[in-house]
Amino acid sequence: MVDTTSRAGPRLDKLQWNMVQVARTVPLFRGLAEEEWAAIAPLLHGHCFPKDAYIFFQGDPPDALYVIWMGRVKLVRHTDNGRDVVLEVLGPGQLIGEMAVLDTRPYSTTAQTLEDVAVVTIARRDFYDMLERYPRVAMAVITELSRRLRMTTEMVRSLAVDRVEQRIARTLLRLSELAGRPYDSRPGAIVIDIPLTRQDIAEMTGTTVETAIRIMSRFRKQGLVLSARGRVVILSPDELTEVARNG
Amino acid sequence: MVDTTSRAGPRLDKLQWNMVQVARTVPLFRGLAEEEWAAIAPLLHGHCFPKDAYIFFQGDPPDALYVIWMGRVKLVRHTDNGRDVVLEVLGPGQLIGEMAVLDTRPYSTTAQTLEDVAVVTIARRDFYDMLERYPRVAMAVITELSRRLRMTTEMVRSLAVDRVEQRIARTLLRLSELAGRPYDSRPGAIVIDIPLTRQDIAEMTGTTVETAIRIMSRFRKQGLVLSARGRVVILSPDELTEVARNG
DNA sequence: CGTTTGCTTGATACGTATCAAAGTTGGTGG
DNA sequence: CCACCAACTTTGATACGTATCAAGCAAACG
Numbered sequence: 001m002v003d004t005t006s007r008a009g010p011r012l013d014k015l016q017w018n019m020v021q022v023a024r025t026v027p028l029f030r031g032l033a034e035e036e037w038a039a040i041a042p043l044l045h046g047h048c049f050p051k052d053a054y055i056f057f058q059g060d061p062p063d064a065l066y067v068i069w070m071g072r073v074k075l076v077r078h079t080d081n082g083r084d085v086v087l088e089v090l091g092p093g094q095l096i097g098e099m100a101v102l103d104t105r106p107y108s109t110t111a112q113t114l115e116d117v118a119v120v121t122i123a124r125r126d127f128y129d130m131l132e133r134y135p136r137v138a139m140a141v142i143t144e145l146s147r148r149l150r151m152t153t154e155m156v157r158s159l160a161v162d163r164v165e166q167r168i169a170r171t172l173l174r175l176s177e178l179a180g181r182p183y184d185s186r187p188g189a190i191v192i193d194i195p196l197t198r199q200d201i202a203e204m205t206g207t208t209v210e211t212a213i214r215i216m217s218r219f220r221k222q223g224l225v226l227s228a229r230g231r232v233v234i235l236s237p238d239e240l241t242e243v244a245r246n247g
Numbered sequence: 248m249v250d251t252t253s254r255a256g257p258r259l260d261k262l263q264w265n266m267v268q269v270a271r272t273v274p275l276f277r278g279l280a281e282e283e284w285a286a287i288a289p290l291l292h293g294h295c296f297p298k299d300a301y302i303f304f305q306g307d308p309p310d311a312l313y314v315i316w317m318g319r320v321k322l323v324r325h326t327d328n329g330r331d332v333v334l335e336v337l338g339p340g341q342l343i344g345e346m347a348v349l350d351t352r353p354y355s356t357t358a359q360t361l362e363d364v365a366v367v368t369i370a371r372r373d374f375y376d377m378l379e380r381y382p383r384v385a386m387a388v389i390t391e392l393s394r395r396l397r398m399t400t401e402m403v404r405s406l407a408v409d410r411v412e413q414r415i416a417r418t419l420l421r422l423s424e425l426a427g428r429p430y431d432s433r434p435g436a437i438v439i440d441i442p443l444t445r446q447d448i449a450e451m452t453g454t455t456v457e458t459a460i461r462i463m464s465r466f467r468k469q470g471l472v473l474s475a476r477g478r479v480v481i482l483s484p485d486e487l488t489e490v491a492r493n494g
Numbered sequence: 495c496g497t498t499t500g501c502t503t504g505a506t507a508c509g510t511a512t513c514a515a516a517g518t519t520g521g522t523g524g
Numbered sequence: 525c526c527a528c529c530a531a532c533t534t535t536g537a538t539a540c541g542t543a544t545c546a547a548g549c550a551a552a553c554g
Contacts, residue, residue, distance in 0.1 A: 083408045098393075103393055131389075132386075142385065142389055143350060152399045159406035164509080197532070199532080207510075213534060445500075457544080460501065460502060464501095
């Protein structure tokens with residue numbers, strides 16, 4: 001499952017970090033004053049990862065909090081019997097590793113890049129200080145945790161009562177909100193701008209590759225989706241929404 | 248067969264609230280100073296609910312945050328097709344409704360009492376002020392949200408890869424940690440001190456009543472559990488743990 | 495008491511996992 | 525540039541787990 005193909009992204013290794021600008025931009029620090037951004041900037045550290053790299057592993061001791069600056073990352077939960085579960089795909093501005101950092105327990109998931117990624121790290125101690133000093137930062141963390149909890153809750157519901165077909169439909173629609181852009185060749189259609197294998201789709205929906213493939217084939221035959229080279233196109237979002245609802 | 252003596256609950260309707268004492272006791276306000284507790288106390292309001300009452304419904308507009316003072320509450324997510332999912336069972340000291348209050352969106356779940364319950368409510372506006380003023384309170388909220396997210400994540404994993412048998416075993420073990428007390432008639436055995444129907448177990452594990460019943464019967468025949476009158480006894484926690492792991 | 499609510503069991507159908515084998519694609523190195 | 529390789533996708537046959545439908549039973553309740 002390790003892909004070494006690296007599509008030519010921006011020259012991450014040459015990335016120039018302007019940490020004050022980063023502080024200004026990132027949702028975590030939204031609403032702070034200019035001088036607060038300046039105070040925070042020195043505590044931020046830039047880091048780059050190639051596609052398919054691991055930012056941290058489930059079980060690792062938590063040393064830092066990460067804010068995604070560029071690229072997408074998936075959170076994977078490993079299981080004893082070898083089957084993995086993808087909990088979420090996160091993009092620029094979002095946090096990873098915050099829970100582990102906060103309660104000083106090992107990372108509960110693995111964070112793996114889906115493409116070339118740049119992140120900003122904050123040392124645990126520094127992050128703690130920020131939470132105490134800036135209520136706005138704490139609020140931003142609370143907001144993000146709430147969003148995550150909502151989404152995970154919805155995933156529980158879906159796994160508990162939906163069939164695989166509906167779960168995949170839902171997942172595709174969710175990804176299209178996260179990373180969709182118009183598909184030029186067909187008005188109304190949406191490209192999911194994340195490289196996704198059938199294995200990924202299976203792990204996001206709690207099923208096997210074979211079943212994911214069968215369902216995706218069915219969707220294709222029904223004219224709901226297209227897919228090639230790791231990209232999925234939703235041809236008919238409305239019909240797919242219908243499938244997500246009623247099966 | 249099973250000891251079901253329901254411990255006579257305190258007279259909730261006669262409960263005398265000492266809000267300073269409440270503020271001192273509740274994890275949400277842990278670490279604050281005595282005068283801060285005093286300042287907060289007037290913003291707290293006591294409220295009681297009988298068994299099986301609804302504290303709020305999924306979809307309701309969020310008016311207040313609740314801290315459980317006494318009794319257990321289940322969070323239920325309703326689905327279009329009528330099947331419900333129990334996300335969590337919460338007890339004294341824990342928060343409910345915090346997410347909705349924080350991002351001003353309708354409650355994402357229904358909170359229903361499992362027994363007689365007393366709660367402390369905090370108006371949305373007041374809670375907001377506390378978060379800004381007391382970093383410790385924000386930290387307590389973050390801690391609780393993290394715990395919830397961890398647990399929900401584990402639930403996703405379990406639903407995605409475990410069979411029903413393992414999910415039920417896990418759920419019983421989790422509940423025994425939350426609300427277990429020794430079972431007098433058998434050393435090592437644990438009574439889950441929460442009234443639970445098979446329907447509840449089914450909704451907690453994403454299955455149907457019939458399947459929940461079949462699995463529980465199998466557990467009983469294997470000498471793993473006992474159950475009667477809404478109480479479940481885990482006779483052999485070790486063997487049940489084994490089932491949770493390997494099926 | 496009858497009535498309701500929860501529990502139990504059985505027969506059957508359906509969805510999905512599993513196992514097996516072959517086809518496809520993109521990248522690598524000769 | 526081609527041939528090969530590894531990873532990914534596809535299809536089929538079969539087995540298993542669980543939902544569904546149906547019916548009866550036990551216990552709690554007003």
